[in-house]
Amino acid sequence: MERAYTISIFSENSVGLLNRITSIFTRRHVNIDSINSSESENPGIYRFTIVVHTTEEQIKKMVLQIEKQVEVLKAVYHIDEETVFQEIALYKISTQSVAEGNLVETLIRDNNARILSMEQDFMIIEKTGHKEETQDLLEFLRPYGVLEFVRSGRVSVIKPMDELEELK
Amino acid sequence: MYLEATLTPPIQAKLKTTGADAVLRSLVEEDVDLIFGYPGGAIMPVYDALYHYQDRVRHVMTRHEQGAIHAAQGYARATGKVGVVLATSGPGATNLITGIADAMIDSTPLVCITGQVGSHLLGSDAFQETDIISISMPATKWNYQVTKAEDLPAALARAFFIAKSGRPGPVLIDITKDAQFASLDFEYRKCEQIRSYKPVPEIDLNQVRKAAALINSAKKPFVLFGQGVILGNAEEEFRAFIEKTGIPAAWTLLGLSALSTDHPLNVGMLGMHGNYGPNVLTNECDVLIAIGMRFDDRVTGNLATYAKQAKIIHLDIDPSEINKNVKIDIPVLGNCKETLTELTEAVEFNSHSAWRSKFKEYDKVEAEKVIYKELQPTTGPISMAEVINQINQTTQGDAILVTDVGQHQMIACRYTKFIKSKSNITSGGLGTMGFCLPAALGAKLGAPEREVIAVIGDGGFQMTIQELGTIFQTQAAVKIVILNNSFLGMVRQWQQLFFDKRYSSTEMVNPDFVAIAKGYRIEAKSVTEREELESAVKEMLRHDGSYLLEVHVGKEDNVFPMIPTGASVSDIRLD
Ligand SMILES: Cc1ncc(C[n+]2csc(CCOP(=O)(O)OP(=O)(O)O)c2C)c(N)n1
Numbered sequence: 153m154e155r156a157y158t159i160s161i162f163s164e165n166s167v168g169l170l171n172r173i174t175s176i177f178t179r180r181h182v183n184i185d186s187i188n189s190s191e192s193e194n195p196g197i198y199r200f201t202i203v204v205h206t207t208e209e210q211i212k213k214m215v216l217q218i219e220k221q222v223e224v225l226k227a228v229y230h231i232d233e234e235t236v237f238q239e240i241a242l243y244k245i246s247t248q249s250v251a252e253g254n255l256v257e258t259l260i261r262d263n264n265a266r267i268l269s270m271e272q273d274f275m276i277i278e279k280t281g282h283k284e285e286t287q288d289l290l291e292f293l294r295p296y297g298v299l300e301f302v303r304s305g306r307v308s309v310i311k312p313m314d315e316l317e318e319l320k
Numbered sequence: 321m322y323l324e325a326t327l328t329p330p331i332q333a334k335l336k337t338t339g340a341d342a343v344l345r346s347l348v349e350e351d352v353d354l355i356f357g358y359p360g361g362a363i364m365p366v367y368d369a370l371y372h373y374q375d376r377v378r379h380v381m382t383r384h385e386q387g388a389i390h391a392a393q394g395y396a397r398a399t400g401k402v403g404v405v406l407a408t409s410g411p412g413a414t415n416l417i418t419g420i421a422d423a424m425i426d427s428t429p430l431v432c433i434t435g436q437v438g439s440h441l442l443g444s445d446a447f448q449e450t451d452i453i454s455i456s457m458p459a460t461k462w463n464y465q466v467t468k469a470e471d472l473p474a475a476l477a478r479a480f481f482i483a484k485s486g487r488p489g490p491v492l493i494d495i496t497k498d499a500q501f502a503s504l505d506f507e508y509r510k511c512e513q514i515r516s517y518k519p520v521p522e523i524d525l526n527q528v529r530k531a532a533a534l535i536n537s538a539k540k541p542f543v544l545f546g547q548g549v550i551l552g553n554a555e556e557e558f559r560a561f562i563e564k565t566g567i568p569a570a571w572t573l574l575g576l577s578a579l580s581t582d583h584p585l586n587v588g589m590l591g592m593h594g595n596y597g598p599n600v601l602t603n604e605c606d607v608l609i610a611i612g613m614r615f616d617d618r619v620t621g622n623l624a625t626y627a628k629q630a631k632i633i634h635l636d637i638d639p640s641e642i643n644k645n646v647k648i649d650i651p652v653l654g655n656c657k658e659t660l661t662e663l664t665e666a667v668e669f670n671s672h673s674a675w676r677s678k679f680k681e682y683d684k685v686e687a688e689k690v691i692y693k694e695l696q697p698t699t700g701p702i703s704m705a706e707v708i709n710q711i712n713q714t715t716q717g718d719a720i721l722v723t724d725v726g727q728h729q730m731i732a733c734r735y736t737k738f739i740k741s742k743s744n745i746t747s748g749g750l751g752t753m754g755f756c757l758p759a760a761l762g763a764k765l766g767a768p769e770r771e772v773i774a775v776i777g778d779g780g781f782q783m784t785i786q787e788l789g790t791i792f793q794t795q796a797a798v799k800i801v802i803l804n805n806s807f808l809g810m811v812r813q814w815q816q817l818f819f820d821k822r823y824s825s826t827e828m829v830n831p832d833f834v835a836i837a838k839g840y841r842i843e844a845k846s847v848t849e850r851e852e853l854e855s856a857v858k859e860m861l862r863h864d865g866s867y868l869l870e871v872h873v874g875k876e877d878n879v880f881p882m883i884p885t886g887a888s889v890s891d892i893r894l895d
Contacts (some may be wrong), residue, residue: 222516
């Protein structure tokens with residue numbers, strides 16, 4: 153059965169490692185849904201969060217291939233229930249179209265979003281949440297004319313307490 | 321910076337020198353005394369430095385970079401040492417790719433050093449600029465671009481450590497031209513560990529105990545061994561294990577020569593053109609013990625029907641091999657030199673004579689239906705196996721056999737006798753035609769005391785034929801046997817069996833190979849008649865220096881047994 157898996161990779165900060173990692177997916181014709189990288193709580197150790205849709209059998213093999221890369225310290229995979237994850241979305245709406253009434257403001261409040269920036273011609277709304285939530289807000293805002301929309305890659309931390317012990 | 325990692329303390333005081341000189345100094349520190357390569361613009365500073373190290377580092381200039389890398393592979397496979405290759409940027413570097421991919425899939429330790437355009441030109445489509453780091457990435461164990469001279473010693477130390485440790489593989493270091501010219505304070509510290517890299521997993525003795533218990537209770541255990549035994553220098557430990565347990569053992573193409581071919585427990589070759597018994601009995605054994613092998617599809621045939629009745633134990637150094645193709649019941653991770661020692665300690669003596677005699681029964685059938693008429697035909701054209709048989713008679717198994725890819729490869733590996741390890745050099749995983757001639761050169765230069773025999777098809781020979789020039793120039797006494805069937809034989813065989821004999825683009829009009837060899841000033845002879853074969857082989861082996869023997873063999877002979885693609889190992893065909 154295919155489902156979403158979140159892979160967390162801990163690595164050295166080296167040029168080209170991302171290329172090495174993505175080719176592990178490319179080679180198996182697996183599409184990457186989202187990807188994010190940042191420095192982790194350990195200075196000098198980088199953390200990639202990659203979301204893919206695949207089978208458990210395949211994800212196991214791919215994670216072993218990732219961990220085999222010389223510059224990877226550790227790679228683990230989890231299903232959504234085992235992680236806490238978020239994505240951030242930004243929406244650019246024309247100020248003119250929202251001028252009528254305060255419907256948009258209600259929408260923002262009801263969706264736990266916020267106004268990040270208010271300019272003369274447009275406003276930027278920000279919402280953090282799961283993909284379905286940021287997508288819902290997008291649909292709500294559509295009638296007002298969404299000039300730009302962007303959603304970040306998933307960031308995720310894992311719930312199990314002992315899996316990353318060796319990185320400490 | 322991160323290359324610093326955990327290097328050993330400096331072994332000498334700092335010394336001011338250039339990047340190019342640092343490359344040579346680093347090679348000397350790594351005890352490299354022979355390298356293969358081809359010069360060009362972006363690597364010229366290193367070639368200039370090489371000039372001053374001729375007494376310590378011998379450079380063999382091949383006739384093509386593919387030749388250089390296959391020669392380095394042959395050298396590495398014959399010696400167990402790291403093969404080193406030098407090439408220039410752009411086409412020089414891309415010409416290495418086939419060899420890099422070949423070394424990756426066959427776990428051969430290589431350090432490839434390529435020149436690159438100056439760092440200020442990177443990304444500008446400069447003359448002979450190619451992004452070799454990206455191109456080689458999926459086919460290297462590790463690669464790294466050096467743009468600063470001061471990074472060179474640490475990068476090279478890492479390269480050698482990564483290439484040879486754990487499961488070996490090819491590494492590429494790309495050096496911009498400015499880094500070769502720039503100066504640095506040179507000090508060399510060997511790399512002995514990298515925090516993100518765990519080359520050898522720790523042994524879990526519990527797994528060893530479980531494996532031993534299963535082996536002790538087995539009625540029909542069967543061992544499959546691969547190159548891991550050779551790469552782990554575990555030939556002795558392996559032999560001790562099978563001798564104590566009395567378990568019959570069969571080899572993969574790359575495992576060949578890890579155990580002498582006439583050892584009573586050696587039951588032959590696995591896979592598509594392997595022996596009858598080992599293939600059929602894979603599906604009858606109760607415990608399968610795989611040692612340093614990776615269940616390649618050429619070995620397993622249809623996975624859905626592969627050894628389903630058996631419990632499977634897998635000894636390997638690479639955790640990603642466990643469960644990759646075949647579901648494993650008991651993985652035993654670690655270097656097999658150590659895991660086999662532990663395992664042998666924990667298992668009981670046995671002989672399994674009834675089970676072993678089953679292999680003999682199948683051997684008899686195979687001998688009658690296939691082997692006898694292949695080895696000793698009395699009529700018709702010369703057979704490939706007959707030539708191998710003749711070589712065996714003279715060498716008594718004490719030669720390094722290097723093969724190319726195709727029918728001759730399967731026949732040579734099926735029938736050649738081996739008494740020493742590291743004696744079978746062939747392109748297994750990638751199946752690279754053109755591998756043989758340069759690999760034989762590298763093997764001979766690495767092991768000059770050994771007889772090195774290159775057995776090549778007429779097709780593959782013409783893929784790297786130019787290396788005859790290097791063989792002549794180096795005076796490497798490689799014996800070259802061309803088994804000429806005027807066809808791309810293996811492809812023709814498939815066309816015959818699976819494409820209704822439509823011989824699409826497989827017949828070859830060949831040149832006069834003897835004249836070509838003589839053009840390169842290599843002694844040569846061609847035989848067609850059976851009566852001439854014995855003396856021709858003897859003459860070749862007696863000859864002082866390299867020699868080319870062309871043997872005209874049956875044009876449409878086939879290799880059997882054969883497991884057709886997609887079939888089960890137990891459905892192996894004898895004709
Ligand atoms: C570089 C490369 N190209 C194509 C192939 C596909 N191929 C496999 S075997 C073979 C025929 C080899 O013919 P030859 O060298 O004459 O050897 P024979 O099979 O006749 O012994 C071919 C074309 C290959 N293995 N390698």
